[in-house]
Amino acid sequence: MQDLRGNWERQVAVAWESSPFAIELSALSETELPSLAEYLGAARSLPFRYISIHGPSKQRELPEEELVAELVELARYADGVVMHPDTFGRPELYRPLGHKLLLENMDARKPTGRTPEELAATFAELPEAGFCFDIAHAWSIDPQMAVAADLLDRFGDRLRHVHLSSLSPDLHHITLTAEHEELFRPTLERCVDVPWIFEAPPPR
Amino acid sequence: MEPSGEHPLEALAKATGRDFPNLMDARRRTAERLEEKRPRLAALRHSPRASIVLMGSWGRQELTAESDDDFMVLIQGARRRLIKPLIRSVKKVLDRASGKQGVFGGPVFSDRLVQDIGLGGDDNDNLTRRMLFMLESIPVTGEEIYRTVRDEVLSRYLDESVKPYRPPRFFLNDVVRYWRTMCVDFAGKEREGPEKWGLRNAKLRTSRKILFAGGLLPILDCFRFDEQRMRGFLESEFDLPPTDRIARSFMENGASDAGARTLGAYDEFVGRMNDGDFRQALKDVTRESAPDSTAFSEVQRLGRDLEDGLLALLYETQYLPDVVRDFAIF
Numbered sequence: 001m002q003d004l005r006g007n008w009e010r011q012v013a014v015a016w017e018s019s020p021f022a023i024e025l026s027a028l029s030e031t032e033l034p035s036l037a038e039y040l041g042a043a044r045s046l047p048f049r050y051i052s053i054h055g056p057s058k059q060r061e062l063p064e065e066e067l068v069a070e071l072v073e074l075a076r077y078a079d080g081v082v083m084h085p086d087t088f089g090r091p092e093l094y095r096p097l098g099h100k101l102l103l104e105n106m107d108a109r110k111p112t113g114r115t116p117e118e119l120a121a122t123f124a125e126l127p128e129a130g131f132c133f134d135i136a137h138a139w140s141i142d143p144q145m146a147v148a149a150d151l152l153d154r155f156g157d158r159l160r161h162v163h164l165s166s167l168s169p170d171l172h173h174i175t176l177t178a179e180h181e182e183l184f185r186p187t188l189e190r191c192v193d194v195p196w197i198f199e200a201p202p203p204r
Numbered sequence: 205m206e207p208s209g210e211h212p213l214e215a216l217a218k219a220t221g222r223d224f225p226n227l228m229d230a231r232r233r234t235a236e237r238l239e240e241k242r243p244r245l246a247a248l249r250h251s252p253r254a255s256i257v258l259m260g261s262w263g264r265q266e267l268t269a270e271s272d273d274d275f276m277v278l279i280q281g282a283r284r285r286l287i288k289p290l291i292r293s294v295k296k297v298l299d300r301a302s303g304k305q306g307v308f309g310g311p312v313f314s315d316r317l318v319q320d321i322g323l324g325g326d327d328n329d330n331l332t333r334r335m336l337f338m339l340e341s342i343p344v345t346g347e348e349i350y351r352t353v354r355d356e357v358l359s360r361y362l363d364e365s366v367k368p369y370r371p372p373r374f375f376l377n378d379v380v381r382y383w384r385t386m387c388v389d390f391a392g393k394e395r396e397g398p399e400k401w402g403l404r405n406a407k408l409r410t411s412r413k414i415l416f417a418g419g420l421l422p423i424l425d426c427f428r429f430d431e432q433r434m435r436g437f438l439e440s441e442f443d444l445p446p447t448d449r450i451a452r453s454f455m456e457n458g459a460s461d462a463g464a465r466t467l468g469a470y471d472e473f474v475g476r477m478n479d480g481d482f483r484q485a486l487k488d489v490t491r492e493s494a495p496d497s498t499a500f501s502e503v504q505r506l507g508r509d510l511e512d513g514l515l516a517l518l519y520e521t522q523y524l525p526d527v528v529r530d531f532a533i534f
Binding site: 193 | 220221222458459461462464465466468505512513515516517520521
């Protein structure tokens with residue numbers, strides 16, 4: 001969904017084609033935050049029951065306090081703001097986001113935030129934060145899916161939504177394969193009460 | 205109760221590693237205060253076939269510091285005069301009995317509860333009394349009378365129209381009717397004035413929804429039973445508070461994780477309601493001030509988590525979606 005970056009109208013339209021239930025607006029780069037704020041400020045209510053914003057994980061230049069201030073402003077329009085914990089300098093600075101802050105588990109390429117043990121330290125600093133469970137990231141750590149189960153055992157009470165896709169050999173999100181759909185099924189059955197966000201075009 | 209002797213909420217906590225500290229505390233508080241009140245209420249002179257029944261937070265076993273003492277003096281049989289205990293005598297024993305007359309301002313005669321189901325005689329008050337009696341009540345005195353009347357109401361619902369392996373539709377319709385009545389009455393009360401809008405709204409999102417789900421789920425889960433076992437199942441379910449019935453349904457329908465999050469959200473709400481400042485903040489909220497209220501936004505979040513979990517149980521599990529499709533709408 002790389003081609004949709006920064007095109008908020010199009011992101012909304014594509015999400016609506018999949019489901020009127022949930023959307024995640026991705027501002028993966030800091031440079032996309034101003035236009036997202038402008039779009040959400042000008043837009044009438046969006047036609048989704050659950051709205052999440054994926055905060056920046058790339059091209060980070062803003063001082064962390066300023067970034068958090070921008071995210072707090074954006075959070076007024078959303079139910080959750082997803083962040084990658086490996087990008088945090090001082091996790092405690094994100095406390096103003098309260099329950100709306102969602103920490104995502106990381107993939108095998110990342111230095112931290114991948115396993116229950118690594119995430120626990122960040123959650124300890126952010127007791128109100130929720131959990132965004134990226135099942136493909138968990139698979140990249142452990143294709144037997146034991147780490148995925150451990151993540152849900154440990155942080156299931158914080159679970160707020162799921163990221164769903166498969167991963168390419170270089171660990172980029174791709175459309176969920178039939179093989180992964182079958183492999184992921186038992187784990188996903190533990191998450192039936194929260195929104196599932198496709199991180200790549202859904203299977204047809 | 206589970207085969208292990210645990211209540212379903214305890215079993216769910218054990219299965220998922222999730223504690224429900226506020227609900228467990230509230231259960232202990234309810235049991236302690238019940239033991240404290242019972243001897244004084246039992247000492248009141250009782251007419252034959254009379255039972256003092258506590259409702260609301262007492263029936264849900266969720267007493268908080270500021271819970272009201274909603275009660276009824278239940279009399280088995282037809283209307284008659286000179287009933288004991290007197291309502292005012294019961295109120296003297298209870299600490300926070302509602303001062304208002306109306307739904308529980310006088311004795312409740314079981315013939316009306318049992319026989320006036322539907323049609324003009326089944327007014328809003330009678331429906332409310334019957335539903336609270338069935339779904340969230342606990343006897344303090346006259347337990348045998350209480351059980352006899354509950355059996356009578358259940359027999360009325362489980363009449364000859366009941367079919368094996370189908371939810372009892374008559375009972376289902378009445379429970380759904382009561383939930384929708386509460387929702388419509390909420391709007392009606394708002395038109396009368398803005399007082400307590402925030403608190404009423406909060407309860408509709410949470411404890412009223414627990415009350416409804418605590419009736420809906422056992423009834424839908426009757427699809428597992430023939431007529432004989434259906435009755436036994438419902439009797440044992442209504443011996444438990446609504447949170448136990450809900451926990452049981454989540455576990456039996458293979459959705460323990462979702463159940464832990466759902467009842468975890470409700471546990472958080474019960475804990476908040478034990479905080480006087482939070483409760484006062486909700487009382488002060490109006491429709492206009494709601495968007496700026498931290499307390500109200502907390503309730504919105506918890507209410508939504510609760511609803512999402514219940515909807516997942518009804519629509520995303522293996523068997524219930526078919527039952528809901530066939531019975532819950534028409």
